[in-house]
Amino acid sequence: MNAPLPNTFFDVDARRPVPPAMLEGLKARFGERCSTARAVCEQHGRDESPIDVPPPEVVVFCESNDDVAAVVQLAHAHAVPVIPYGVGSSLEGHLLAVQGGVSIDLSRMNRVLRINAEDLTVTVQAGVTRTQLNREIKDTGLFFPIDPGADASIGGMSATRASGTNAVRYGTMRENVLGLTVVTASGELIHTGTRARKSSAGYDLTRLFVGSEGTLGVMTEITLRLYPLPEAVSAAICSFPSIDAAVQTTIQVIQMGVPIARCELLDTNAVRAVNQHDRLALAESPMLLMEFHGSEAGVAEQAQTVQEIARDFGGTDFDWATTPEARTKLWTARHHAYFAAIQTRPGCRVVTSDTCVPISRLAESINDSVAEAEEAGLPYFIVGHVGDGNFHLAYLIDPAVPAERETAERLNLQMVERALRLEGTCSGEHGVGLHKMGFLVTEAGSGAVEQMRLIKRALDPRNIMNPGKIFAL
Amino acid sequence: MNAPLPNTFFDVDARRPVPPAMLEGLKARFGERCSTARAVCEQHGRDESPIDVPPPEVVVFCESNDDVAAVVQLAHAHAVPVIPYGVGSSLEGHLLAVQGGVSIDLSRMNRVLRINAEDLTVTVQAGVTRTQLNREIKDTGLFFPIDPGADASIGGMSATRASGTNAVRYGTMRENVLGLTVVTASGELIHTGTRARKSSAGYDLTRLFVGSEGTLGVMTEITLRLYPLPEAVSAAICSFPSIDAAVQTTIQVIQMGVPIARCELLDTNAVRAVNQHDRLALAESPMLLMEFHGSEAGVAEQAQTVQEIARDFGGTDFDWATTPEARTKLWTARHHAYFAAIQTRPGCRVVTSDTCVPISRLAESINDSVAEAEEAGLPYFIVGHVGDGNFHLAYLIDPAVPAERETAERLNLQMVERALRLEGTCSGEHGVGLHKMGFLVTEAGSGAVEQMRLIKRALDPRNIMNPGKIFAL
CATH class of the missing domain: 3.30.43.10 (Uridine Diphospho-n-acetylenolpyruvylglucosamine Reductase, domain 2)
Structure with a gap:
């Protein structure tokens, strides 16, 4: 590789x-x-x-x-x-x-163009951000669940096939974009998809453009699925004696089919950073931050099942946040984790991993990565959408010290190689960009990358759409 | 058009x-x-x-x-x-x-290659049929939900982006294929996707091949998502005074976010055919056939909500099937509906519509189509995955009478034109094939179809993969 x-x-x-x-x-x-x-x-x-x-x-x-x-x-x-x-x-x-x-x-281009609450769809311009969208549809009783760490634009989220904390229940941009307006490489406007929930009408151009990182066309308008705000929501944090214990809990929750809405891991470093940044007093040990959506009874049932599993793995301090304010505080902290952790090392840059593996392989995927990180001695933290088998191990490196960057990249490479051995992917949600072009070839194989290349050349013969990304032409 | x-x-x-x-x-x-x-x-x-x-x-x-x-x-x-x-x-x-x-x-090529119950995935050869798959994974406590009317092969279902009765809850082949082995147009084997639940690694070749109807490559192996068998399942039928009443009930159920697993409409003609074919005694009026999956309490909650809505629209004879045998009998009858109805006119051929519209437009989409069918006087029946906004109005035509075929085609065209006006699609799940090539151009526009054509030419320059389908080259 x-x-x-x-x-x-x-x-x-x-x-x-x-x-x-x-x-x-x-x-x-x-x-x-x-x-x-x-x-x-x-x-x-x-x-x-x-x-x-x-x-x-x-x-x-x-x-x-x-x-x-x-x-x-x-x-x-x-x-x-x-x-x-x-x-x-x-x-x-x-x-x-x-x-x-x-x-x-x-x-x-930041207008919410059409809210069709009666169909659970919305059409937005590409520049609308995810928090703006949820603010503007607040009165409909609906919400849009996809939430990468940053307040990204819907266009950018579509371009990278983003997901976030709710994907374990609601899917990613792949599942939630119904249709697009795209400016093609020749400058023509086309529309893909319709407002129908499903379709078998021709090639799935929508999902070809979603995740294409601007290399095939510019998405200017996006039609999205929305979801009714659940009748009941409950969030909980639970501390664990080790990362492994938190991960084993997650694996069992998913295998049992609990329809958990969010299941996030923060390692001790991330919890510590969040405590500092958001002035919280969370127990500084590996933590799962979970959320349950459903009816009152359904949420209670899910919570009980998960509590029992967590207890088997030594989970303690199960702490509930049932009021909207308490929940917002917790999730805001979670969304701040990345930037909070960066601030613990002023002037640093970040090398972030993004592997995603089948759920049964998650313990091996994380535990070995943690051992390598500990051995390397670079500052790092972990946040993870562990319900999906996806986690980010982020190294905080001093850009003035090339050796740090090289170490971080070497460890990132080891993580990717491990994830591929475990039948996973080098990127759960961040995309390939420049950084993972080598990984993509190893993951997909040269034959599959060649199919991508043929598509790129056909749709963008002058190679003007964000050239030099995803794969070399 | x-x-x-x-x-x-x-x-x-x-x-x-x-x-x-x-x-x-x-x-x-x-x-x-x-x-x-x-x-x-x-x-x-x-x-x-x-x-x-x-x-x-x-x-x-x-x-x-x-x-x-x-x-x-x-x-x-x-x-x-x-x-x-x-x-x-x-x-x-x-x-x-x-x-x-x-x-x-x-x-x-009908082997189930790998069951990864611990990851809720399975890898099969393309010739495995959906009932075979569910038979072979029976002992795992998991199931594969996608069920078109026929006992189709998983390869064929992937090629047409099929769905069926469970799609309202579990999605279609689009959402449930994780990865593929494909023989490309030059005869090379490639792999797309991994066993991870989500990925942002490069173009979504998986979803490009899914629904491409054999025109880009031959899918030979398919990795699918599986789901835990729900703790509780309950099926119910409910008769309505009119198709409109059944449809209005459906619309409200979906808009309220009830996580109904199946929501099928049969019109009086379909019920009559099923009664004959399966020796049942269902009330011969428009009917919803529903199923609820979840915990015991969850299923009871959903059922109560739906019963209340149905009653508001005149739904009667709410009849529950909670034993597996009773459910199997009902759903077998539903899956027989198509072939049962065909047998009511020996020697006939069938012209079937497949429109799918946003849920709020479903009443208009169905009611106007029924009025046209009644006026035309051709034998017909309706079955519909109404929870998705998708229904099939099938005309039974005498192949020896060209006028019948012309009438059916004209009515089909009117249905498609209406669905597109209502922001839906000409095909919810059957695909384009030969029959809907004209419709696709109207739906997607010539610019989008041209993008499909460019992809086809790039991946299959000799036009050998199922040529002449989906669009003219």
Whole structure:
């Protein structure tokens, strides 16, 4: 397996400058919404990955489907790269301008277009963020469950096939995007899917674009499934004597078919960071943070089953949060875990793993990774959507010390190799971006990656859509 | 919209004969497993659609991945069509040899390869049927929920993105296929997906092949999600004064978020046919056939909620089947409905609709279709997965009377046009095949169909994989 080292992604020969004629075209149409200011370009040229690459040359702030189509048409004519930009929270270098070009900022396309509460669907522009969406549909009695750590845009979440804490019950973006409006590589608007819950009408273009990381087209509008707010919700934390005990509890909960809505692991390091950041007093040991959705009776039943399992594995301090305020406090803390942990080492960058394995292999997957992390001595923390078999072990590295980065990358590689041996995947939810291109080949095999390449070449013959990502062409 | 009339699909100029060198190659490798016998070819040249086309020239009975790869490699070399064949239960002409070629019979690839009960997954060969699968995993306490009317093969169900009665709770093949082994158009074996529940690793090839109707590759092995058998199951039938009353009940059940496992509509004609065929004494009026899965308490709660809603719409004779035997009897009758109804008009062929709409539009979608059917005077029946917004109105036509076929096709077209106006799809679960190629263009738009075409050309440049289906190249 070939583990690409960060900062070797950028090939100066691969830069494709924006020709003056194209820049003029963009300025003529977009005026001040087309920026070449250094600060603006730099802001659009980085994400939460530990990778540094020179920024895009131009940023265009789009406000409509037609705006996006106009940029792509120009880019197509001049064979210049375009990279869609939401809030910049991707973790694997997805939006870095490795070949230069134009960043298409979609953050102003932030309207909730249609709420169809009677059908449990909503259509939004790509720049709407997940918290904005849930705020705007609050009065309908419905909610959208997918919640990556950051307040990402729905477009970005679709592009990376994101999931989060609720996926164990509600699925990921793969299951929850019904249809799309897409600007293709030639700048044409197409629609995929309908508002029907299911369809057998032709190739599943929706799910081809979902997870394609901007390499096949720009998703500008997304129709999503919504869910009725459960009649009863109950959240609980439970401390365990070891990570293994927490994981064994999780495995049994899933195998028994308990319809748990959230089942999150925080290791001691993550709990400690959260305690500091959110001024909480959680017991500083491995913890499961769980949530149950259903009727009053159903939630009580689930909770009892899980408590019994947890007790068998030494789970203690089962602590319930039944009021919305208490729950919000807990889940806010969970969502802060990543940024809270980063703050424990000022100036650090983060190398994050994202493996996901079949549930029965989760203990081996996590335990061995923890042992390696402990041995290496780098600061790290673990948060995990363990109900899905997915966890993140994040190393906090000093960017000025190359040896730290190399160690973190080596350990990340070992984790991926282990996950693949256990019949899992190198990426549960973060995507491939730049960082996992080598892993993808090992996971999928060169034949399958070649099928992806054929699709890319067919749909984007000029290789302008976020080029250089997922696989080498 | 262009509604192609049956029997205009076959273009004699499009036939691509199997050259002698290829036939010799097939006979050398497969011996008696390669057949050109007329009866064998004819059996592999028709499905449950009302369309007649000359059969394939050769049938090869494959027993391994390598067998399939060998056939496809020969077909690739000679630019001859191949058509995967499971049990022949497709409804839209999917496996008709419109351009001649070789039928790849997968029915002998019928082994359940790996049961991973601890992960709720199973890997099967494509020729395993759904009832066989559930028989073989019976002792694990798990089940596979997807159940189209016929005892279809898992390969065929994957190819058409099938669903059935449980989809309202458990999803369709789209949600339940985790990974695939595929023979590509060049005869190479690739693997897509892993056994992990979710992944963001590259393009979603799994979901591109699922629903591609054999036009991109031959799926030979399929890894599926399984589900724990619910602790409690309860089935009920309820009679309604009108189809509208049954549909309104369904809409409210779904909008309230009741996690109903099955919610099936049978119209009076279907109930009558089932009574005759299965010697039952169901009240001959529109009926909902429902099932609830969960804990004892959960099932009781769901049932009570649904009973209250049904009563508001005039539902009567709520009749419970809580023993496995009583349930099996009911659901067997439901699965017989299609064939039972066909037998009410000996010698008939069937033109079946398959529209699926957002749940709030279901009443309009069904009521108007019923009015048109009543006015037309053709024998018909309705069965519907109404919880999904999907129903089938099937016309029983005399194949010797062209006017009947024309009427049925015209009414089918009207149903599709209405479904698209209501933001639904022309196909909830049967697929496009030959029959809905015109509908697909109207539904998806020429731009989206062009993206499909580009993918097809890229992955199958010689157009050998089930050519002439889904869209014209």
